[in-house]
Amino acid sequence: MARILSAGLAIWWLFLLLLIDESAQSTTNCTSNQFQCQDRCDTVCCGNGCCPSGFICNVADYSCLKYSTAVQSPVVSSSLAPSATSSSNSSAYNAPAASATASVAALALGQRNCNSEADFPGHGAIQGDNVRLGSQQACMNTALAEDEMYDGKAPITYSATLNDVPYYFAISWVRGCKTTVGSASPAQPLNQTSLDTPNHDVVCTDLLYDNWLNCTGNGGVGGYVDAGCLRYNFTPTASP
16 A cells, blocks of 8 residues: 555656646747747747747847837938928929920930039039939838829929038929820839830939939039939929
């Protein structure tokens, strides 16, 4: 009888040890199986461990990051901090009007029109790097469906002042202009043409930047170019 009781106690102690070990695993370890992982972790499974409440898993190295510091709002770089900006719904810039005698415009890249330096007396030194960055800012998110442009839609504008030099960018549908399409993406205004069409894949940033790059001999004061009915304009002004 004593031998049976001793064996029973041994089995009981072994069962308790297994329970303790399982409990420890439930708070410190997760398996690679997601369902078992969810059963064992109260919050987030991270690699072979669990992140406590208020933490998220950094999958780069499977470390636990505190949620309040790991998840933050996007930070805008101050390298091109604008003095003033206007949204795509801004009415500050009036779209240019098409000629009263204009026919249907070709869905193609037009001739670039360069500004005269005489129209910008006393302008500061216009830096190509700043024009490039400003072009990128103006074109940001223009590939979104809601930014598709058509006749009558408010222009997309962006302005910044750097080292006391203003930079102004605008993308607009020339008022009254008609072409072979009723709307166009400001990100890629000619992407509805055939693949072998010249400048089929021209993009917003280059259209704006090239108004500085390819308008030589005018002190960098830019100009504009039309792609179908969309006009891409850069001038060294704070507003139009």
